[in-house]
Amino acid sequence: MKAKEEHKKYLKNIKWQNIKVITSQILIFIVFMVSWQILSDKGVINTFLCSSPKKVLETIISLYKSNDLLIHVWVTLKEILISFGLGSIIGIIFAAILWWSPFLSKVLDPYLTILNSLPKVSLGPIIIIWAGANQNSIILMALLISTISTIISVYVGFKHTNKTSIKLLKSFNANKFQIFIKAVLPYNINTIISSLKINLSMTFVGVIMGELLVSKQGLGYLINYGSQVFNTNLVIAGVVLLGILTSILYFLILFIENKLKKEW
Amino acid sequence: MELLEIKELSKNYLTKKQVICAIKNINLLIKENQFIALVGPSGCGKSTILSIIGGLEKKSSGQINFMKKNLKVGYMFQEDALFPWLNVLDNCMLGLKIQNKETKENKKYVKTLLKKYGLSSFEKSYPKELSGGMRQRVALIRTLATKPDILLLDEPFSALDYQTRITVSDDVFKIIKQEKKTALMVSHDINEAISMADKVIVLSNRPSIIKNVYEIKMENKSTPSENRKNKKFNEYYNLIWKDLDHYES
Incomplete structure (x- = not known):
């Protein structure tokens, strides 16, 4: 067989594999939705407890018609963006300070470890007492959850910057600030991006947790309200909307990552 | 003219459990345009001497006297340590940028160096696009850019494969000689040391003392790769090998 034909066959095979994977993914979704709908139509599962695709869709449409949909999505999105932005900036600055002062990093090490492993939900009630039953509590909750892990992962990256590069800069008599700007920061672009990715999902957890505890608007509120009035349609609609929002933000950050990520 | 004098230099490394004496009473005189090689068993503290001269580490005792005012040293490492996010020109300008000497003249000097050593068409390339040998040449030009009086070469070819190593040591040797630089x-x-240096200093195992000093005198001395074929080459090799062999066990 000629090399060209072999290559053609190879490409065809890859394409075929891709098609198979995507078709299976779509198929799973359709089968799940259709059987859920059929089973609830036939009365095999209780729609009062488990809802049905049709009802979820109807709920979302009626939310949209009453202008509630966009308000709830926007409130949650705003909280996520604020917490994510603040958390990332605070995390990176704090990591830089720890890199700067080995003494401080040694002193704070046990505290960071404890804070990191502590289930932050347990602080929920006290946060509400301190920050009030409003959006501040939600943002604080999300910050607590996301910032500590950002600090730790970015700091570890900073600490493992290529030693020879730092030695090289020192041989040019560089000061600590120059070492940070010229070597440490650019070396860790990829570390920072991947920690932001984790930070985003942590922020989601924090915001929804906060909204479940205290809120008047937002997707977390919708879910909480739905469960209180035993409206499972509303609960599942909230979860579905949340899933869509997460996916959009996730793909957005994936896109940014591909733009910024350096292949060395 | 003498550039650098090292007197009774010693260095101890302190750990919780013990004091490790890395080098002991090293005396060394480096003259202008000399090429001196330090050889010794691995872990004997050869690099420590360079680190101390380069100001990266503190000495425990002894003296380092710079015979020239504002003597500048330039470092070259085993890893080329080129920054992957900077192109060749920017990598070469790194030292100048840090020292705030990014003048037009200096930039021109860097560009002439790049041109002289066959890298001018790669000015805008990134390190990953270069071969191992070219990367090491860029690293050398980055060091030369700050116009150092003494070059400190810390196992500069160890990361390269055997063939590249021989051609790159020819290149680096040629550049150092043409730019009239002093090198340690x-x-x-051992082969590398004999083929490049005017003087080979053999260090012992830890604590490192100077075991022997050889002035490398060959007829028709030329490039490192040619020197390897010289009649006297094996003689020196055997002598140094014996010095090292004794301490290896």
């Missing part, structure tokens, strides 16, 4: 090289490779 650390190597664990």
